[in-house]
Amino acid sequence: MKIHTCALFDLDGVIVDTANYHFLAWKKIASNFGFELSKENNEKLKGVSRTKCLNIILELSNFDLNENSFNYYLKKKNEIYLDYIKNINSENILPGILKTLNYLKEKNIMIGIGSASKNARFIIEKLKIVPFFDVIVDGNQIVNSKPDPEVFLKGSKALGVLPENCVVFEDSDSGIQAAKAAKMTAIAIGTPDKFSNYDFCFTNFLKIVKSDLDNLFTSKNYI
Numbered sequence: 001m002k003i004h005t006c007a008l009f010d011l012d013g014v015i016v017d018t019a020n021y022h023f024l025a026w027k028k029i030a031s032n033f034g035f036e037l038s039k040e041n042n043e044k045l046k047g048v049s050r051t052k053c054l055n056i057i058l059e060l061s062n063f064d065l066n067e068n069s070f071n072y073y074l075k076k077k078n079e080i081y082l083d084y085i086k087n088i089n090s091e092n093i094l095p096g097i098l099k100t101l102n103y104l105k106e107k108n109i110m111i112g113i114g115s116a117s118k119n120a121r122f123i124i125e126k127l128k129i130v131p132f133f134d135v136i137v138d139g140n141q142i143v144n145s146k147p148d149p150e151v152f153l154k155g156s157k158a159l160g161v162l163p164e165n166c167v168v169f170e171d172s173d174s175g176i177q178a179a180k181a182a183k184m185t186a187i188a189i190g191t192p193d194k195f196s197n198y199d200f201c202f203t204n205f206l207k208i209v210k211s212d213l214d215n216l217f218t219s220k221n222y223i
């Protein structure tokens with residue numbers, strides 16, 4: 001029997017639609033290697049660290065870089081990405097998120113961020129939602145990127161909550177695998193075909209209604 005006392009949110013693609021800007025920035029970088037990054041291949045980059053993303057793109061492009069060029073493109077990608085999101089503000093919070101965060105606060109559920117992004121805190125500050133979160137674990141604090149469970153386990157540990165009492169909201173297959181590896185309840189956000197395994201799947205947060213939240217957070221679950 002599980003009682004969920006903590007909710008851990010991925011950032012990009014769950015709280016805010018920055019996932020598309022990561023895609024556009026990587027598409028520009030990939031064009032330097034003569035490679036056209038498709039939306040389908042972009043799924044492999046979601047939830048994955050910047051370094052790992054570049055390695056995946058180089059493998060797909062059949063291209064090789066020396067260390068200096070590798071670091072140059074990592075820096076370049078982040079510059080392009082930061083330029084895309086320079087005007088990001090609370091209007092960019094995805095529909096249904098604030099309603100969910102307010103619900104969780106009202107029920108005294110712990111709330112955390114588990115993001116692979118090194119820009120996570122900067123974005124959360126721009127969105128003006130910092131006070132909702134009891135912990136923020138981002139790409140600066142982890143060694144192993146999703147699907148490794150490190151980012152979520154660090155979050156639950158910081159909050160003093162057992163992994164089995166945590167619910168994770170994630171839009172990437174690697175993130176859902178990380179949540180499952182952490183033995184947390186994994187809620188996939190997106191269409192079911194994108195995920196290999198999950199506990200529940202919702203197209204977006206507007207589809208998560210109050211009775212779903214009640215089932216997850218106020219009743220004992222038998223998952």
Ligand code: B16
Nearest residue numbers: 011012046047050115116117118119
């Ligand atoms: P950065 P999430 C992840 O964030 C993105 O999904 C992934 O596409 C990106 O490569 C990664 O952050 C690293 O981001 O370059 O900003 O450090 O989905 O785990 O919140």
Ligand code: MG
Nearest residue numbers: 010012013171
């Ligand atoms: Mg994501």
